Amino acid sequence: MRALDLVFLKKFSILIAFLVAVGVGLALFAHYLNGKKVYPADPGAVRSTLDRIAPEGAVYAGTTGAAQQAAAAAAEQAAATANVPFGGSTDGATIFNDGPCTACHTGGVGGAPKLDAAGIGARVAAQGLDELIKKAIAGFTGTTGTMPARGGNAALTDAQMKAAVEYMVAQSK
Numbered sequence: 001m002r003a004l005d006l007v008f009l010k011k012f013s014i015l016i017a018f019l020v021a022v023g024v025g026l027a028l029f030a031h032y033l034n035g036k037k038v039y040p041a042d043p044g045a046v047r048s049t050l051d052r053i054a055p056e057g058a059v060y061a062g063t064t065g066a067a068q069q070a071a072a073a074a075a076e077q078a079a080a081t082a083n084v085p086f087g088g089s090t091d092g093a094t095i096f097n098d099g100p101c102t103a104c105h106t107g108g109v110g111g112a113p114k115l116d117a118a119g120i121g122a123r124v125a126a127q128g129l130d131e132l133i134k135k136a137i138a139g140f141t142g143t144t145g146t147m148p149a150r151g152g153n154a155a156l157t158d159a160q161m162k163a164a165v166e167y168m169v170a171q172s173k
Contacts, residue, residue, distance in 0.1 A: 090159050092167025100151040101164055111145020120172035133165045 086094055096102055104112035105120075113119030123132060137158055139149030150156045151164070 084157055084160075085153060085155050086160065088157070088160075090163040092163035092165075092170075095156070095160050095164040096167050099156070099164065100153050101168070104151075105168060111142070112147070115168055115171040117172055120168050124169050124172070129165070129169060132169070133162050136165050137161045 085099065089095070096105075104110055105115060108114045108119070113123050120132075127135075135147060137150060140147040150161055156164075
């Protein structure tokens with residue numbers, strides 16, 4: 001029985017070796033065929049790569065560069081003012097009347113000082129104009145109420161807030 005076992009093991013080993021060789025051959029053939037196939041690049045990945053390796057700034061040289069630089073500055077300015085309320089206007093009356101200011105300061109809602117000598121006028125006398133502007137920009141919580149930062153409209157610029165406060169002070173006199 002031992003001789004038959006050895007013959008079986010020999011033939012079985014040869015069969016296993018043959019199957020391993022066929023498997024390796026098929027894997028190499030698949031690798032070869034995969035190398036022949038050309039896959040299109042993913043447009044999102046290409047765009048991401050180009051954005052990542054793009055230069056940080058632009059180089060402007062000569063008269064053409066000066067024109068390009070002026071156009072880039074104008075485009076940057078337009079983009080900056082595109083999201084600013086009231087078109088970037090610093091007209092205090094417009095900001096007060098059409099913005100969030102009038103909702104609270106006209107009726108004294110939430111302890112907001114009204115546009116009179118006892119309201120805004122008294123605060124200017126006690127704290128000064130610069131302090132009122134600072135509190136209007138940063139926000140303030142006092143004993144009588146709360147002033148949200150930028151009147152609750154975060155898109156207002158510092159210059160617009162200053163113009164609105166100056167308008168309110170002028171109306172309180």
